[in-house]
Amino acid sequence: MRIATWNVNSIRSRIDRVEAFLERHDIDVLAVQETKAMPDQLPTMGLEARGYEVAAVGYDQWNGVALISRVGIEEVLVGFEAMPVFKEQAEARAVSAVCGGVRVMSLYVPNGRKPGDPHYHYKLEWLARLRDAAQRWKDTPTALVGDWNVCPFDEDCFDPAQFRKATHLTPAEREAFFAIEADFRDVARPFTPGPDVYTYWDYYRQRFERNRGLRIDFVLGSPAFAERVTGAFVDTDERDPAQGTGAPSDHAPVVVDLAD
């Protein structure tokens, strides 16, 4: 089974690339983030024609996550237990389901904006509650996948000095990430060792062309998931403006292979 995660930065403007990606890599389960669409706005026709089912959550033009699976989507859960809200509003940042016997959770961790910002505290609280909620799945085949908006290590950032006063590299964010990573291991990193391995490159300043990016998209697997992983790669070509049709997302997909 082949599982992937990808922040698509609007599934409506990216659907052609999503379908091409699924075909190019023969993907069974794709978790997407930043769909920026409500469920009835999702362009599912081409996905269904290719044998995929979709489970999604989206409340407005922001955030939005979904699962696209051709090995079944059962026991769909929107959000997680005690998921924090922002400005008294629940946000579309988590959806999970059992696909081919594996619980896959598509996650879009809050950005944080700036250290000290209410959004930053929201981010830390969100990760802490996710850690608690995920405990119930740590002894089953489970993958927590998505855009974590955290660089766990300095080598995950093209210029840590530039981020000294920014989010993504602060000790508190890393602690919150590693509290989860203690039970759900990063299964892609051993197959994609750094430095200079990234999953996100900002659109401007030719960041992709100069490979100045961040590694912030991760597949974290429970032990029962991790022991089945046989390989992983970042589909860097998908981020290349020179390849494919239409503009790329600012994130590249992370793909993980699982033994049956």
Place this chain on the structure above:
DNA sequence: ATGCCGTACCGTGTACGA
């Protein structure tokens, strides 16, 4: 230091993203 690009929306500006 800078959101310099891209996306979405009640749009010709604003909000958001790392």
